[in-house]
Amino acid sequence: MKASKIFKRVRGILIIIPVVLISLLTSSYVDSYFEISKNLDIFITLFKELNLYYVDETQPGDLVEKGIDGMLLSLDPYTTYIPETDIEDYRFMTTGQYGGIGAMIRKKDSLMVVAEPYEGFPAMKAGLLAGDVILEVNGKSTEGKSTGDISSFLKGQPQTEVKVTIKRFGVDKPFDVTIKREEIQIKSVPxxxxxxxxxxxxxxxxxxxxxxxxxxxxxxxxxxxxxxxxxxxxxxxxxxxxxxxxxxxxxxxxxxxxxxxxxxxxxxxxxxxxxxxxxxxxxxxxxxxxxxxxxxxxxxxxxxxxxxxxxxxxxxxxxxxxxxxxxxxxxYNSQLKVTTxxxxxxxxxxxxxxxxxxxxxxxxxxxxxxxxxxxxxxxxxxxxxxxxxxxxxxxVKPMPLSDIAFNLGLKMLYFDFATEYRHQHKEIAAVKEFDIDENLYSEFKSWLETKEFDYTTDSEKVMEKLKEVAEEEKYFERIEVEYNALNEQVRHNKTHDLEEFQEEVKDLLRGEIVSRYHHQKGRIEAMLEDDSDVKKALEILADTEEYKRILSNTSSN
Missing domain, CATH: 3.90.226.10 (2-enoyl-CoA Hydratase; Chain A, domain 1)
Structure with a gap:
């Protein structure tokens, strides 16, 4: 079958045409032309029947896009379809540029908060702070919206304005901030x-x-x-x-x-x-x-x-x-990112x-x-x-975080404490001089007591699973005494864990507080001080003979 006939039969079907073109150009077998035509014919007739007879109303665009996604996912996760609506996001991934206010946002419970205003960009120039709650964007409530939704509201052409309604810790009433968007270029070297x-x-x-x-x-x-x-x-x-x-x-x-x-x-x-x-x-x-x-x-x-x-x-x-x-x-201004x-x-x-x-x-x-x-x-x-x-x-094997240090971050408690700390302290020392001393750590622990914070350790999850399986297999009565004794041994104690793992907690809390004053650069600088990979690099670079030995085809004695 001639290629022109194939193209005629699929005119109007989005996305498929370029794939056909590539197939025709790269295949030297006439049989493949028939396979292409046959399968496109099946797809078109199936699509037509679905739209005519499916019991509920269908959305043709959604159906096609899901079909495309499924087809491409069967190849690899990197071959993807980029619809026109996602082109700007793709551009950001490849260039680091977009039109917007220059801030990272994230969802905290049901609230949309500013996680980090980028240094030197409109959000920071307009006075937004990490921890600010975004209630509205251009009069539209953020309630029930996803991070992607709010991000799209905030993005736009440079030199256009966007109005955000902010609720800030320590300020009685919400207030409006008008921000002029700019071309945002995220630094590749932070x-x-x-x-x-x-x-x-x-x-x-x-x-x-x-x-x-x-x-x-x-x-x-x-x-x-x-x-x-x-x-x-x-x-x-x-x-x-x-x-x-x-x-x-x-x-x-x-x-x-x-x-x-x-x-x-x-x-x-x-x-x-x-x-x-x-x-x-x-x-x-x-x-x-x-x-x-x-x-x-x-x-x-x-x-x-x-x-x-x-x-x-x-x-x-x-x-x-x-x-x-x-x-x-x-x-239609869409693109195919294909593994070649x-x-x-x-x-x-x-x-x-x-x-x-x-x-x-x-x-x-x-x-x-x-x-x-x-x-x-x-x-x-x-x-x-x-x-x-x-x-x-x-x-260098990474040291896993303790459950308490991890969950404090997961539940954004370092973040919340830093928000309040920033309100109470207008400035701090230089990064290398700022530390979480015993007084500040005690303040954090006291503050934590006012929050409904708890967590489940991996050990506790395993014990719960053991009990569940033992009960299903009717063995639990035999081991109940031993189980209860062991369960008591592995049960977490928040007060104990805050002392046992205080160095981890202090490091993460320090990085969060430092970022409120010295921004992303400060956070990175703070975290480097106890970085095991960096310490190993310094050790090797300081030992010229060891450095040369590693790079030569010799082993140490």
């Missing part, structure tokens, strides 16, 4: 600074447009302050633009070095990306921090640094996303952890099996492996 006289630190939060230039500028600034060694923090960085990962890697490796290659079904996506510029510094000792939240572009950079023995990777194994997505335009290739770092390995092409019988996705894991080597001959992210050169 913090940089010196950890000591010779070690600099910079945090990269995402790989958005021009982030490599931001990193370059940050390195130059740190060098001016005396930096001779660098800690690059990619923890929690979900990735972003491939070109920025290449450009950032180029800052630290020699011109001409292979950085990454991509290979796909279509030859157009088979590309080699090399360092095309002279490096900013190819010799400065470098430590890169990663964790399970470091993905995609973060793994390209950390993988390049590891494969070329350019620096030491510290932390946890990374996420394992070795797939490349490309955006294709569709009808896998990427391969200098050693030749692909770090994709999940095998979406070979699903289990139940449809779930398994990891690449050990039998298919292949050994590769870095330039110095160190063994590295594919199929599971970037394994750090130096592993």
């Amino acid at each position: 913090y940089l600074g010196m950890l000591n006289e010779e070690v600099g630190y910079l945090n990269l939060s995402s790989f958005t447009d021009n982030c490599s230039q931001d990193v370059k500028d940050a390195v130059v600034e740190l060098k001016a302050k005396g930096m001779k060694k660098l800690v690059l923090d990619l923890r929690g960085n979900p990735g972003g633009l491939l070109k920025e990962a290449v450009a950032l890697s180029n800052l630290f490796v020699s011109k001409g070095e292979m950085i990454v290659s991509t290979k796909g079904k279509v030859k157009e996506w088979n590309k080699d990306y090399k360092a095309t510029q002279s490096p900013l510094d190819k010799d400065m000792p470098l430590a890169v921090l990663v964790n399970r939240g470091s993905a995609s572009a973060s793994e390209i950079v950390s993988g390049v640094i590891q494969d070329l023995d350019r620096g030491v990777i510290i932390g946890e194994r990374t996420f394992g996303k070795g797939l490349v997505q490309t955006t294709r335009p569709l009808s 290739a896998k990427y391969y770092i200098p050693s030749g390995r692909c770090i994709q952890a999940l095998d979406y092409s070979n699903r289990n019988e139940d449809g779930s996705v398994g990891k690449v099996p050990d039998s298919l894991i292949t050994k590769y080597e870095t330039r110095a001959g160190r063994p590295v492996f594919d199929g599971g992210g970037i394994n750090p050169d130096v592993e």
Whole structure:
């Protein structure tokens, strides 16, 4: 069947046409034309019958979108349909830019609160504070609305105005604030600074447009302050633009070095990306921090640094996303973000952890099996492996938070206390000088007594499950005495836990309070002081012989 006939039959069906085009262009088998036509015909007739005869009224747009989402999800979670209504959100993800007031909002119980006004942007200029409750936006109540709903109300074209009605702790009556929107550019480097006289630190939060230039500028600034060694923090960085990962890697490796290659079904996506510029510094000792939240572009950079023995990777194994997505335009201003290739770092390995092409019988996705894991080597001959992210050169296992420290954060009690503290104290000391002393901690504990705060520990959850299963199997009467004794031993005690885990609680409370005065930079600086990954990086960078040993193909004696 000719392609023109196929297109005629599906004219008017959104999204499907570009997929057909790609299929026709890439397939060399006439049989596939018939399969395309046949299945589109089935889809069209099914869709028509549903709309005509389904007992309740249907929404054609919703049905098609859900059908598309289901189809794409069967491939991988990264191939997605972006309707026109979501284009601005997608633009923000790739550029870090949007029109709005520059504030993070979140839901607290049934209230919509300002979680963080971004430094230098309209919300902060207009006087909004973290903890402010947003009651209305342009006269529309926020009650019952989602965070996404309120976010869309606050966004808009730069230079337009939005009126928000605010309820603030310590102020008797709600009041209105009119804010002029601006083009908001979220900083890809939220913090940089010196950890000591010779070690600099910079945090990269995402790989958005021009982030490599931001990193370059940050390195130059740190060098001016005396930096001779660098800690690059990619923890929690979900990735972003491939070109920025290449450009950032180029800052630290020699011109001409292979950085990454991509290979796909279509030859157009088979590309080699090399360092095309002279490096900013190819010799400065470098430590890169990663964790399970470091993905995609973060793994390209950390993988390049590891494969070329350019620096030491510290932390946890990374996420394992070795797939490349490309955006294709569709009808009605919508887009398709489609996985077009896998990427391969200098050693030749692909770090994709999940095998979406070979699903289990139940449809779930398994990891690449050990039998298919292949050994590769870095330039110095160190063994590295594919199929599971970037394994750090130096592993630092994260310490899990205690239940009480975690639940205080989950229930936003650090947040609420900091809101009240900010109202009562107009300023605090510099970040490094501010601490949660015994007096302030006692104040926090007393304040906590006025709140209805409780929590269930993991041990208590396990005990409850044990009782439930034992009762179902009619064994509980046999073990009831022993069960009750053990249950009493593991039952949490709030007063005891606040003392036992006070260092964790103090650290999190300190970060929250500091952020009210010194903003995001202050929070990051405060948290770095007790950061186990940073401590390990400082330890290794201070020991030249150990640093060299890790990067060579030798073992310690």
